[in-house]
Amino acid sequence: MADEKRPSIIDTRHYPDNLAVSSSDNDERKTPQRDGRTAFFQSFPRSLGQRPLIDYVKNTWGSSRSRPRANSASSSRSSSGKPLRFFLSMISAPKFRRYVLVYIALVASFYIGWSSFLQPILEERAGLVRALDLETMKQVGGWFGTNTRPVFADIVPIRSLDPVLVPASKEGDSGDVQQRRLVFVGDVHGCKDELERLLKEVSFDAEAGDHLVFTGDMIHKGPDSVGVVELARGLKASCVRGNHEDRILLLRSQMKVDGTFSHPENDFNPNDASQRKVARELSDEQASWLQDCPVILKVGQVGGIGDVLVVHGGVVPGVGLERQDLSSVMTMRTIDLDTHVPSASKKDGVPWFKLYNKYQELLSQHIENSVDGLYGSLSGTTTVIYGHDAVKSLNIQKYTKGLDSGCVYGRKLSALVVENGGKQEVVQVKCKKHAKS
Structure with a gap:
């Protein structure tokens, strides 16, 4: 149905x-x-x-x-886009991005290292070598020091240290070689307490053969300039004339001439009030002892170091000691590379010790030839021990030893201890701040 x-x-x-x-x-x-x-x-x-x-x-x-299948045109476009898609996929890969970042960091580090460190060093070395070239001297019409320096009254230009005080050329184990030491001290500037602590730190003993040498600026700025001078005199120390000793001694003489030495109320220049105060505090004996400090102290030959000089500021390389400008020796910080003119400024040229070390380096390379010429009679290299430059602070190099480490400004007081055989040691003590830098 x-x-x-x-x-x-x-x-x-x-x-x-x-x-x-x-x-x-x-x-x-x-x-x-x-x-x-x-x-x-x-x-x-x-x-x-x-x-x-x-x-x-x-x-x-x-x-x-x-x-429906894509036509030939779209297939062609798809094929042509494959390299681009591959490139985009490659650069978007995490590993690729890490490698790119690493390579960028390496390139940036190399550039910073080259531009900030390596290139300036190479340029400075090239400039120092060029500054000591005879062609440079001809181009500028001569170097500083070719003229005879003027004679300064009441200033001892050069003095030699007693050879008995110089450490032996070799370390001696036998009793016939006395263990002598030279203790070079940087700018004290009236800091007596710190000086006493430094001498205790180095176990200074004059009776055992130690001898104390000051690199200038023993007085002014600190709390006890007179005490420092008395301590140095009592230890029969040697010294060189610094720019502060020079200024205060000249001012002291002028104050006696114009009648203000015994009458402080007649002072009319408040800018040098602290210097006038120190000038009045010094006794005639103390002032005479400072006046007897030479501008240049010739220590002599020290085994393991060579010939040694002590000055306060610096010296111009290639210029004989008798032709050095005494004012510049007490005050120089920089030197012009072309003319070799020294300056007390911190910016006019390069630091004098850089040119000096390069000069001594070239001298050492030619030392065996012993020829007369640009470098004079090549009898040996010379090391300079100095103070004055608190900005550079402790500055120990092969041929220069800077010992001003800014004690009066609250930093440190430094000593260079030289023993038999040229063994060297730097000893420092901390200081209280007595002046603004």
């Missing part, structure tokens, strides 16, 4: 439960559902003979297969 229900031909064993199907059956007749399997089969159409079952399966592979 037409309205009789057609038997189902679906075998539930042939279809899994997870198969997605759809139904286009419009029959609104409903059959009571006994379980989930009955509801599953009700989603199939009533008439299975009209369309294949596969048409009711939902899957994406069919739609992808029916997608």
